Amino acid sequence: MVFKRSNTTPLINERGIRGKWNIYIKKYLGDASGAPSSLIPRSIVGISNAGTKQIKELFNNQAVFNNPKPTNYLSYLLSMGTESEDIVLDFFAGSCSTAHTVMQMNAEDSGMRRFILVQLPEPTEQGTTAYKQGFATIVDIGTERIRRAGKKIREENPDYEGDLGFKVFKLDSSNIRAWNPDASDLEQTLYDHVEHLVPGRSEEDVLYELLLKRGVDLATPIESRTVAGKSVYSIGYGVLIACLAPSIARGEVEELASGIISWHEELQPAADTHIFFRDSAFGDDVTKTNLAAILQQHGIHHVRSL
Incomplete structure (x- = not known):
């Protein structure tokens, strides 16, 4: 039993004036039926x-x-x-x-x-x-x-065909390095940021952060294929494609591009495709430029790197 202030109490004081307190019974959840x-x-x-x-x-x-x-x-x-x-x-x-x-x-x-x-x-x-x-x-x-x-x-419910799956995410810092230059040694800072991604993060870690930054629903269907020995991901039936392999050699460019193009043609995405690669995966600018050029020749014009 507890006493609490109340403007609607039925109680009156010794002078016959409506009081400012009321009596309540406090019932704990564990005791309730x-x-x-x-x-x-x-x-x-x-x-x-x-x-x-x-x-x-x-x-x-x-x-x-x-x-x-x-x-x-x-x-x-x-x-x-x-x-x-x-x-x-x-x-x-x-x-x-x-x-x-x-x-x-x-x-x-x-x-x-x-x-x-x-x-x-x-x-x-x-x-x-x-x-x-x-x-x-x-x-x-x-x-x-x-x-x-x-x-x-x-x-x-054996006749129910709905989705009963779910995904679990754990909050962590960004997979992408923040630019934090050391004014006393800018040269070393530049070398440290040749790799833009935080070491030790998986391709899936980076992929889901990419989805968040692009505003893509995390429940959007994701498929993966191995192309030229690299994992390639299709998100939203080809609207977004990502290859986050740590290295892409110059000799692998044509096979990788060909596989991505074939898959893209199969998917026939409903909107323009954006494709992402790990920037540090390319040994030189020539490799990166050649891959982008082949993809653009086949209608994939939005080629980006992380």
Whole structure:
């Protein structure tokens, strides 16, 4: 029981004047048996441990997360505020109940909702069920839940042909070196920036940053092929092509260009193609110029380097 200020209190003081305080009963979530029926029907929300029951069903009867939100509760809320093709954002993802809910809703009504979930990689405490099950962070729990929930939804809805996949990204610094010249030694600074990309980053790291900088949806289809021994990526059915190999020799130019051109003709992209290469991959300007010229002769005019 708590006392709080209130302008609408029914209480009066000893002088018969309306008071400024009211008495409230504070009910903790763990002690509640369900939501008040005056706000959200209990038949829809269920009881407070429904979310834990769902977690146990997915994780071999192990409660790897405390008090997760039930999917029927989230489904009720989402049905009031989203359409079938909306993107649902959750910036406190936790066990990823929201992702589970979105996938389940899509399977039920053939919707095309998508989700973006954000979660800090908070470590699980030693001795907890999650820690004993090998989950080092909350993110690990959430991503595994999405995998298992997707598998369960597929098994329970064999006729559903929607996408139950997802991608996981970890925030990091840019893959592209920032220009930070040393005024006392500009020559060395120039040598240090011959390679524009940060060492140790993978081609996929650079590729996804490229998508972000180009404003391309991260869920856009990406295909890859090996051409002249190099990995070549097609994004959005050829609207964007990237070859981020660390080296391209002069003798490989014709084979690489020919393979890219053939693939480009197969794809028949709906818009002009932009193609990107790693600038430091070219041993000299002649190699770079020859590759660009061959591509331009075949209609690929937007050739860039990183």
